[in-house]
Amino acid sequence: MSLPAGLEKPLQRFYEYLRSERELSLHTQQNYKRQLTTLAEQLVALGVDNWQAVDAGWVRQLASKGMRDGLKASSLSMRLSALRSFFDYLVQQGVLKANPAKGVSAPRKARPLPKNLDVDEMDQLLSVDEDDPLAIRDRAMMELMYGAGLRLSELVSLDVKDVSLRKGDLRVIGKGDKERVVPFAGLAREWVGHWLKVRGQLAAAGEPGLFVSKLGQRISNRNVQKRMAEWGQKQAVSSHINPHKLRHSFATHMLESSGDLRAVQELLGHANLSTTQIYTHLDFQHLAQVYDEAHPRAKRNKR
Structure with a gap:
């Protein structure tokens, strides 16, 4: 033209x-x-x-x-x-007095939704039946991340004194040094108990960290990421495993089961509800099916 x-x-x-x-x-x-x-x-x-x-x-x-x-x-x-x-x-160049495009911006890029594992994939990942101390530690870490929805930094910073097996709760220091108490039960509680029984075989004297490396010191973020990725491959899980995926799976599965966004917000330690909503992407086909089965006008039109 x-x-x-x-x-x-x-x-x-x-x-x-x-x-x-x-x-x-x-x-x-x-x-x-x-x-x-x-x-x-x-x-x-x-x-x-x-x-x-x-x-x-x-x-x-x-x-x-x-x-x-x-x-x-x-x-x-x-x-x-x-x-x-x-x-x-x-x-x-003096052709214009002001830039008319200055105040016009493109829409924000959509934040990619974090991926989660379905319940069967979680079962596959967590079916660790090895009994050496490192395998017990790793399963305890994964069970706890999935069972309590912890951030990686929260998991790594846990001390033994922060865990109450009797009450079934954890004292967690989240973002902004905000403290919250998080419940954990079932297999997460059981495997943390197994780990505490063998922790002394690895932990250095006086080490306060709940989870330690084979060198006896508090485990690092990178080590946790590496071990979880290795277990994903070993357990033949189809997608790459990382700590955030376990946290997101916790949020998604809790929301699908309860529908209580506020409770999930509290459990995740989110300051704003809008942050929690990003973690909650119920499958549209599932929603459509629920609608078709539940809404009276939807049912009425079926032949």
Whole structure:
């Protein structure tokens, strides 16, 4: 498409500026040109023939069109960034008084949902039947992370004195040094008990940490990550195992069973409920099935 002079000439001066003064790479120059040419063609289609006529409203229209066209948030952000740089140049040259794209931003990139293991995969991972102290320690750590929804840092920082097998609770120091008491029961409680019986075979004298390495000192974050990944492979679990996946599995399974978002928030130690909601992605097919089976209007339409 041939652009009107009011759009084309300033663009050509900007490209020369990028080449001779900014000395950007050819790849970056081509990317600027591609993005700005697309935007200029969209403006022509909207009846705009010069850059002075573009205000924040026009920029928002361009952003909306990008979204309607299916641009990813990252691609739209890159396009708007090119436009802001171009308008900064026009302001610098005295062509514009202000940058109309300054206050317009792309939608935030969607935060990827953490993955969880289903109940069968958790059973497969946790079916550790070896009886040497390191295997007992590892199963106790995994049972506790899944059974209490702990962060990796919370697990590693636990001291023996923080654990009450009799009461079935843990004193946990979370983010921001906030203390909370977390219940743990069943297999988590049973395997922490097994570990405490053999812990003395590994722990150095006077070491307060609940979980220790084979060197006798408090186990490190990296060691926990490494051991869990190894157990995932050894137990033939299809997905990569990491501590956060166990915490997320705890949150997802608790929510699916109870539906109590507030309680899960407390158990996870989240300050804001919105953080907990990110961890809770009930399968849509499951929700649709529940709806079809439960809603009277849904049932009525079935033949």
